[in-house]
Amino acid sequence: MxxxxxxxxxxxxxxxxxxxxxxxxxxxxxxxxxxxxxxxxxxxxxxxxxxxxxxxxxxxxxxxxxxxxxxxxxxxxxxxxxxxxxxxxxxxxxxxxxxxxxxxxxxxxxxxxxxxxxxxxxxxxxxxxxxxxxxxxxxxxxxxxxxxxxxxxxxxxxxxxxxxxxxxxxxxxxxxxxxxxxxxxxxxxxxxxxxxxxxxxxxxxxxxxxxxxxxxxxxxxxxxxxxxxxxxxxxxxxxxxxxxxxxxxxxxxxxxxxxxxxxxxxxNGMDTIASHERMLRDYLIENLEMEKSINMFGLLDSQKTTGILSFNVKNQDISTITNILDRVYGIMVRGGLHCSPLAHKTLGSFPYGTIRCSFSHFNTQDELLYFSQSLKEILRRG
Amino acid sequence: MILIRLPTPNWILKVNHILEKEKIPHQIIPTPKELDPSCNLSILIDEIVLEQTIQLLETNEVPVDDLLRVSNEI
Missing domain, CATH: 3.40.640.10 (Type I PLP-dependent aspartate aminotransferase-like (Major domain))
Incomplete structure (x- = not known):
């Protein structure tokens, strides 16, 4: 998982x-x-x-x-x-x-x-x-x-x-x-x-x-x-x-x-962990930015963010995608409003919210590569 | 021996931390019930380090309830 x-x-x-x-x-x-x-x-x-x-x-x-x-x-x-x-x-x-x-x-x-x-x-x-x-x-x-x-x-x-x-x-x-x-x-x-x-x-x-x-x-x-x-x-x-x-x-x-x-x-060093999470965020952006149906929210400059990346997919239901990621691919992300409707109104992702990936010290690039490949596979199947 | 009484166990722990840092020998003990009926703790120090301790308590703005001279058997 x-x-x-x-x-x-x-x-x-x-x-x-x-x-x-x-x-x-x-x-x-x-x-x-x-x-x-x-x-x-x-x-x-x-x-x-x-x-x-x-x-x-x-x-x-x-x-x-x-x-x-x-x-x-x-x-x-x-x-x-x-x-x-x-x-x-x-x-x-x-x-x-x-x-x-x-x-x-x-x-x-x-x-x-x-x-x-x-x-x-x-x-x-x-x-x-x-x-x-x-x-x-x-x-x-x-x-x-x-x-x-x-x-x-x-x-x-x-x-x-x-x-x-x-x-x-x-x-x-x-x-x-x-x-x-x-x-x-x-x-x-x-x-x-x-x-x-x-x-x-x-x-x-x-x-x-x-x-x-x-x-x-x-x-x-x-x-x-x-x-x-x-x-x-x-x-x-x-x-x-x-x-x-x-x-x-x-x-x-x-x-x-x-x-x-x-x-x-x-x-482990707070700076080191933050750098690691930012590196993962950049890596995920790099892997997803060519997908035209994906719309990312917030700053793309990871130096001004924590290790969180939110996006949604054009004409696709967020819950369906997160459910397939979880049940078929064993990847747990969070979909929806994340208890922050006001933030989604500000970012332009209200009322359906976003798919949110958030990282820690323990995540790796390999995991994110697998996540990106899995997501792309889901999108290709429609 | 000198017994230092403070309003709350949290202050006792703060003083404990300060004294540990300064390597001043001390003991945390239950406050005798006749002095404080609650579950409070006190700090016991030797008279030799009293002056140094008082100075540290003042520097760290610790509100001391009492400083009591007690017997060694407490």
């Missing part, structure tokens, strides 16, 4: 991740921040080590600003619903994932104003329009770091500067960017960076989080409250990080596995 759906979740997971999770489940009972046994302390230390790794990788000094959640969507909801009140104005791009758009549409019903900044047909945000809208004031700018449809990477540092200059909070949906390119949260004036553990970090599903600035953390209401293992004598939620936003038992097994995923990423 050939797996080309790494933007959904990377597969396979590194052996180190599997071994770490296996070891943890077999040998360490207890819960992070709960209990005082040597195992509970050991688990807590391991979880803290992962906070440190995430903080270092994303450009912040204080690991306690890393809040673990269950995925990036949870983290984004936590920020949007904990911050925004009726009358607040939010600026977002026209490439956003439903993880951002759906909670914001819900908040819009309660009086939050949404301002959409257009992106061009390649998915790149219009900075002049953003600048003009930011000058009119807003509570929050929210932009995804890289598109899950086209791989287009947004100019996050520039957007951060615009946010900072206009005293607007800045949220980045980093689900596709984290682990692919270096991120500098503090230098780029990012107040909240939502990440997931099971994509570019090569960890297990059910892991993710958000890195918060101190100014946002003090404004933000927690989405849930409850036991934190700290200040147990008090009936009110602690106000310090990360406890304020981490009620209930954490997925310590998953988080420790995430740490092993980050180790794998660093050992």
């Amino acid at each position: 050939i797996y080309l759906d790494n933007a959904a979740t990377t597969y396979p997971k590194p052996e180190k991740v599997i071994e770490t999770i296996n070891f943890h489940l077999r040998n360490l009972g207890g819960s992070t921040g709960r209990g005082q046994s040597q195992w509970a302390i050991e688990i807590s230390r391991k979880v803290y080590d992962v906070r440190t790794k995430v903080a270092q990788l994303l450009g912040v000094n204080d690991p306690l600003r890393v809040i673990f959640t269950y995925n990036a969507t949870y983290a984004i909801n936590m920020v949007l619903k904990g911050l925004l009140k009726p009358g607040d104005r939010v600026i977002l791009s026209s490439m956003e994932h439903n993880a951002v758009v759906r909670p914001l549409r819900n908040l819009e019903k309660r009086g939050v104003e949404l301002v959409f900044i257009p992106c061009n047909a390649e998915g790149v945000i219009n900075l002049d329009t953003l600048r003009n809208q930011a000058r009119q004031g807003a509570k929050l700018i929210t932009v995804l770091g890289a598109s899950n449809v086209s791989g287009t990477i947004q100019p996050i540092a520039e957007i951060g500067k615009i946010s900072y200059d206009n005293d607007i909070l800045f949220l980045v949906d980093g689900a596709q960017l984290a682990g692919f390119e270096p991120v500098e949260i503090d230098n780029w004036h990012i107040d909240a960076f939502a990440f997931t553990g099971h994509k570019g970090f090569y960890g297990p599903q059910g892991t993710g989080g958000v890195v918060l600035s101190s100014r946002l953390a003090s404004l933000l209401e927690p989405l849930i409250e409850g036991g934190t293992g700290s200040k147990s004598e008090e009936e009110y939620q602690p106000v310090f990080l990360p406890d304020k936003f981490e009620s209930g038992t954490l997925n310590s097994t998953g988080i420790i596995g995430l740490g092993a995923g980050i180790d794998f990423l660093l050992e």
